[in-house]
Amino acid sequence: MSAETIFIQHLVNGLLLSGIYGLVAVGLTLIYGVLEIVNFAHGEFYMLGAYFTFIASAWLGLPYYLSIILAVVSSALIALLVERGAIRPIVERPFESKVLSTFAISMILANVVLLLFTATPQTVRTGIAGTLEFAGVFFSVERVVALLTGYLAFLALHFFLQKTRLGKAIRAVAQNREACYVVGIDLNKMARLTFTLGIGLAGLAGALIAPIFSIEPSMGQAVVLKAFAIVIVGGFGSVKGAALAALLVGLGESLVGGYVSATLKDGLSFLIIMLVLIIRPQGIFGRTTRVL
Amino acid sequence: MVSSLQVKRIGGLMLYCIIVAGILIVPFLIQSPYILHILILAGIYLILAQSLNLMLGYVGFLSLAQTAFFGIGAYTSAILAVTYRQPFWIGLILAIILPSLIAAVVGIPFLRLSRHSFVISTLGFLLICWLVARNWVEVTRGPLGIPGIPSPTLNLFDLVEVSFSSRASYYILMMTSVLIITLFLIKLVNSRIGRAFIAIREDEALAQSVGINTLKYKLIAFSISAGIAGVAGSLFAHYITFLDPTIFEFYNLEHVLVITLVGGSGTIGGPILGSVIFTILPEVLRVAKEYRLIVYGIILLSTVLLMPEGVGGRFKTYMHKRRLKGVYAK
Numbered sequence: 001m002s003a004e005t006i007f008i009q010h011l012v013n014g015l016l017l018s019g020i021y022g023l024v025a026v027g028l029t030l031i032y033g034v035l036e037i038v039n040f041a042h043g044e045f046y047m048l049g050a051y052f053t054f055i056a057s058a059w060l061g062l063p064y065y066l067s068i069i070l071a072v073v074s075s076a077l078i079a080l081l082v083e084r085g086a087i088r089p090i091v092e093r094p095f096e097s098k099v100l101s102t103f104a105i106s107m108i109l110a111n112v113v114l115l116l117f118t119a120t121p122q123t124v125r126t127g128i129a130g131t132l133e134f135a136g137v138f139f140s141v142e143r144v145v146a147l148l149t150g151y152l153a154f155l156a157l158h159f160f161l162q163k164t165r166l167g168k169a170i171r172a173v174a175q176n177r178e179a180c181y182v183v184g185i186d187l188n189k190m191a192r193l194t195f196t197l198g199i200g201l202a203g204l205a206g207a208l209i210a211p212i213f214s215i216e217p218s219m220g221q222a223v224v225l226k227a228f229a230i231v232i233v234g235g236f237g238s239v240k241g242a243a244l245a246a247l248l249v250g251l252g253e254s255l256v257g258g259y260v261s262a263t264l265k266d267g268l269s270f271l272i273i274m275l276v277l278i279i280r281p282q283g284i285f286g287r288t289t290r291v292l
Numbered sequence: 293m294v295s296s297l298q299v300k301r302i303g304g305l306m307l308y309c310i311i312v313a314g315i316l317i318v319p320f321l322i323q324s325p326y327i328l329h330i331l332i333l334a335g336i337y338l339i340l341a342q343s344l345n346l347m348l349g350y351v352g353f354l355s356l357a358q359t360a361f362f363g364i365g366a367y368t369s370a371i372l373a374v375t376y377r378q379p380f381w382i383g384l385i386l387a388i389i390l391p392s393l394i395a396a397v398v399g400i401p402f403l404r405l406s407r408h409s410f411v412i413s414t415l416g417f418l419l420i421c422w423l424v425a426r427n428w429v430e431v432t433r434g435p436l437g438i439p440g441i442p443s444p445t446l447n448l449f450d451l452v453e454v455s456f457s458s459r460a461s462y463y464i465l466m467m468t469s470v471l472i473i474t475l476f477l478i479k480l481v482n483s484r485i486g487r488a489f490i491a492i493r494e495d496e497a498l499a500q501s502v503g504i505n506t507l508k509y510k511l512i513a514f515s516i517s518a519g520i521a522g523v524a525g526s527l528f529a530h531y532i533t534f535l536d537p538t539i540f541e542f543y544n545l546e547h548v549l550v551i552t553l554v555g556g557s558g559t560i561g562g563p564i565l566g567s568v569i570f571t572i573l574p575e576v577l578r579v580a581k582e583y584r585l586i587v588y589g590i591i592l593l594s595t596v597l598l599m600p601e602g603v604g605g606r607f608k609t610y611m612h613k614r615r616l617k618g619v620y621a622k
Contacts, residue, residue, distance in 0.1 A: 038408055086593060086597065090596065093600070095354075095407050096352075096354050096407075097596050100549065100592065101593060101596045103546075104589045104592040107542075107546055107588065107592065108586055111589065112586055115586065225415070225419060228412050232412065267423050270416040270419050270420045270423070273412065274420075277401065277409055277412075
């Protein structure tokens with residue numbers, strides 16, 4: 001393989017990672033914007049999405065596109081339950097309660113999955129395996145599907161937030177809660193909707209990544225830190241910032257992993273978190289006023 | 293005439309002596325090495341829980357880096373004992389100094405942040421430590437771990453040599469450390485410095501406006517709590533005699549969070565109560581480790597939802613109300 005081919009493959013892998021991280025991070029940033037909760041259990045819902053895909057394709061024998069839908073719907077349903085039981089009671093509480101509550105949810109979910117599926121990594125077979133050739137470079141079909149679906153979901157989310165009444169209401173809550181009371185936006189409903197939407201996006205990310213990497217109960221912990229890094233770089237609560245930062249982190253990881261070292265690739269997002277928090281706590285793309 | 297205050301003080305002192313004697317006499321009454329093992333581990337987690345309690349309960353900053361300092365202390369002690377053949381006491385002292393220094397350095401940027409960002413940056417710090425322990429193979433031996441960490445010995449001017457290799461003697465060493473740290477913390481939180489911590493917890497902006505240098509006091513608290521976590525790490529390494537990067541795993545963090553929160557953060561008695569509960573509970577429940585973490589998660593969630601002040605905090609409020617009632621009755 002020529003150096004160019006390798007570079008293009010790293011680039012495409014980076015774009016794929018960016019899409020996946022972006023879906024997880026956007027949910028995290030939306031939930032922070034509307035509920036003012038840093039959801040430490042977010043990675044676990046990504047993991048659940050992957051496991052639901054596994055159940056749907058390996059146990060129920062559903063085709064891949066149906067498995068994805070099932071995974072998203074199931075994660076969203078669990079999110080509804082979690083919102084009702086553990087998020088709504090603590091929305092008005094001090095920040096430690098919020099952190100510890102979501103931390104406890106992450107403990108419960110990760111260990112229930114560990115108990116049911118053991119720590120052994122599982123693989124998901126989709127029936128669409130194969131390779132595509134484009135300009136002399138080979139890509140696996142699953143990766144291309146994941147990449148395109150991820151970016152399509154992003155576009156759909158952008159359209160939803162910018163053009164529809166509900167999306168505008170969500171953005172309004174994130175900007176000014178008191179004003180929302182005045183114009184009659186139901187905050188509880190918006191909180192529930194945002195939480196479910198954010199978790200659904202994380203579930204989708206998990207469903208898309210499931211056939212590409214092997215899945216294991218601890219996969220959520222690895223990804224949630226990257227999502228934190230993205231949200232911190234993008235500025236807490238900013239969707240555009242998260243999308244741009246996801247590109248940065250995904251491409252950065254892929255290129256650093258390919259050309260520098262695998263260890264540095266794993267540590268990259270932590271280093272980004274540290275550096276950004278020290279130098280520019282409001283995030284690189286964040287507003288100059290401190291949101292947090 | 294002896295005033296009632298003096299009676300109270302003498303009574304308190306006697307009660308204290310009885311508790312100390314009671315704790316130290318345990319290994320002579322209980323011969324079971326299993327129970328001693330459980331008690332030693334409970335002591336280690338209690339020290340770690342107190343270090344978290346100092347940050348969360350007194351300064352109001354949730355630090356997930358306490359298990360990182362625990363691990364750093366353990367590695368410092370283990371490497372000095374195994375690679376450099378230094379006695380236990382030098383390892384222990386450095387296991388206090390090194391985490392404190394690291395905390396002071398990383399604390400300067402971290403503690404300037406909001407409470408949310410502080411949590412995330414301490415989590416990032418913990419994961420970096422984990423990564424370093426796994427990949428800095430020349431020093432930490434990576435995932436292979438460091439075997440054969442010797443039991444501590446105390447050499448008193450070449451006259452007497454005490455070895456802490458048996459369970460009973462290690463238990464005495466453990467509980468002495470627990471007592472020293474508990475007394476130190478009681479002194480600390482009731483001192484001028486401790487009151488500054490509480491002022492920061494209650495309202496940082498207000499504390500600043502009355503002239504408290506909040507960053508300085510937060511750094512002091514973070515350094516001290518890191519040093520305490522380092523003690524727990526050193527005692528852990530020399531007790532288990534084997535150390536690998538799994539010390540940074542979330543299991544320790546979750547265990548300590550549950551002990552602190554359920555016991556009640558913001559009181560010295562709370563984590564003690566929590567560690568008593570969570571020493572007895574798993575033995576009574578007799579559940580496997582996987583179930584245990586699920587149960588811990590449920591307990592943590594219920595505590596946050598139903599009783600955020602913890603068992604110790606609720607008891608304190610109850611006693612306070614009773615005392616008020618007594619005052620009004622008079």
